[in-house]
Amino acid sequence: MLRVQLHMHTTVSRGTRIEYDSIITPMTAINTLVRSGVDAVAVTDHNTTRAYNQMNRIGERKGVYVIRGIEIDTVGGHIIGLGVEDGIDHNIKRRGKGLTALEAADLIRDFNGEVYIPHPFDIQKKGLGTKIPEVDGIVEVFKPMNIFRFENELAHIVASELERPKAVGSDAHIIYLTRKRNNSFNPFEFAFFYLVYPQLWLLTVISSMFKTSIKPK
Numbered sequence: 001m002l003r004v005q006l007h008m009h010t011t012v013s014r015g016t017r018i019e020y021d022s023i024i025t026p027m028t029a030i031n032t033l034v035r036s037g038v039d040a041v042a043v044t045d046h047n048t049t050r051a052y053n054q055m056n057r058i059g060e061r062k063g064v065y066v067i068r069g070i071e072i073d074t075v076g077g078h079i080i081g082l083g084v085e086d087g088i089d090h091n092i093k094r095r096g097k098g099l100t101a102l103e104a105a106d107l108i109r110d111f112n113g114e115v116y117i118p119h120p121f122d123i124q125k126k127g128l129g130t131k132i133p134e135v136d137g138i139v140e141v142f143k144p145m146n147i148f149r150f151e152n153e154l155a156h157i158v159a160s161e162l163e164r165p166k167a168v169g170s171d172a173h174i175i176y177l178t179r180k181r182n183n184s185f186n187p188f189e190f191a192f193f194y195l196v197y198p199q200l201w202l203l204t205v206i207s208s209m210f211k212t213s214i215k216p217k
Contacts, residue, residue: 002039002040003036003037003038003039003040004038004039004040004041004042005033005038005040005041005042005169005170005172006041006042006044006067006069006080006082006116006140006167006168006169007042007044007069007071007080007116007118007140007143007169007170007171007172008024008029008041008042008043008044008169008170008171008172009022009024009043009044009045009046009071009171009172010022010024010025010026010029010043010045010051010055011023011024011025011026011051012026012045012048012050012051013045013046013048013051013071022045022172024172026043026051026054026055026058027058029041029043029055030055030058030059030062030064030066031062033064034062034063034064038064039063039064039065040064040065040066040067041055041059041064041065041066041067042066042067042068042069042080042082042083043055043066043067043068043069044069044070044071044080044082044118045070045071046071046072046073047070047071047072047073047089047092047093048070048089049068049069049070049084049086049088049089050089052066052068052069056068067082067083068083068084068085068086069081069082069083069084069113069116070084070088070089070092070108071118072092072099072104072107072108073099074099074100074101074103074104075097075098075099075100075101076100076101076128076131077101077120077125077126077127077128077129077131078118078119078126078127078128079101079104079105079108079115079116079117079118079128079135079137080115080116080117080118081104081107081108081111081113081114081115081116082113082114082116082138083112083113083114084108084111084112084113085111085112085113087111088107088108088111088113091107091111092107101128101131101134101135102134102135105135105136105137114137114138115135115136115137115138116137116138116140116167116169117132117135117137117138117139117140118140118143118169118171119140119143119151119155119169119171120132120139120140120154120155120158121150121151121154121155121158122143122151123148123151132158132159132162132164133162136164137164137165138164138165138166138167139155139158139159139162139164139165139166139167140155140166140167140168140169141155141156141159141166141167141168142155142156142168142169143168143169143170143171144170144171145171
């Protein structure tokens with residue numbers, strides 16, 4: 001089974017309330033993930049993909065596949081793009097504040113990414129909440145820092161009712177959380193694709209795995 005972490009932050013991440021909201025450096029992130037047996041990670045810093053190149057270089061040396069991701073601050077709540085192409089953060093900066101969740105989702109798809117809806121019922125009101133039906137995407141149904149169980153349970157119920165793909169994420173801003181809640185799946189279902197397109201294999205598997213079985217770890 002492959003283990004994939006889909007939601008984490010580095011020191012490049014700038015939060016909405018404080019300037020730097022993560023204490024995890026790209027090097028520390030990869031080293032910790034290697035020790036935890038994680039095979040792939042999406043770096044999803046706030047409104048930037050700046051850490052991707054460094055993490056990818058380190059990941060290539062250490063055997064961790066790094067996915068370019070981004071967590072976009074919108075007027076409706078946070079929304080993540082997984083596997084986005086380079087340049088999306090510059091586009092966001094040009095647009096300035098006031099981006100809606102729907103506009104962010106369209107932008108993610110314009111940059112060939114997968115839409116991922118993080119912590120939708122976060123009590124700090126940083127998720128989409130009741131706006132989930134308006135935005136099609138993978139729903140994060142477990143986050144370890146959601147200390148009240150209803151936040152995760154409600155996300156799971158809503159995702160099930162909407163028949164949305166589900167995933168778990170650590171939303172790690174500190175080292176300890178990088179080891180919490182990864183997604184695992186059977187890579188052998190995609191073995192032929194690996195033989196034909198080895199460079200695109202894992203990203204394609206991640207895009208497809210939500211149509212198969214996912215087991216939170």
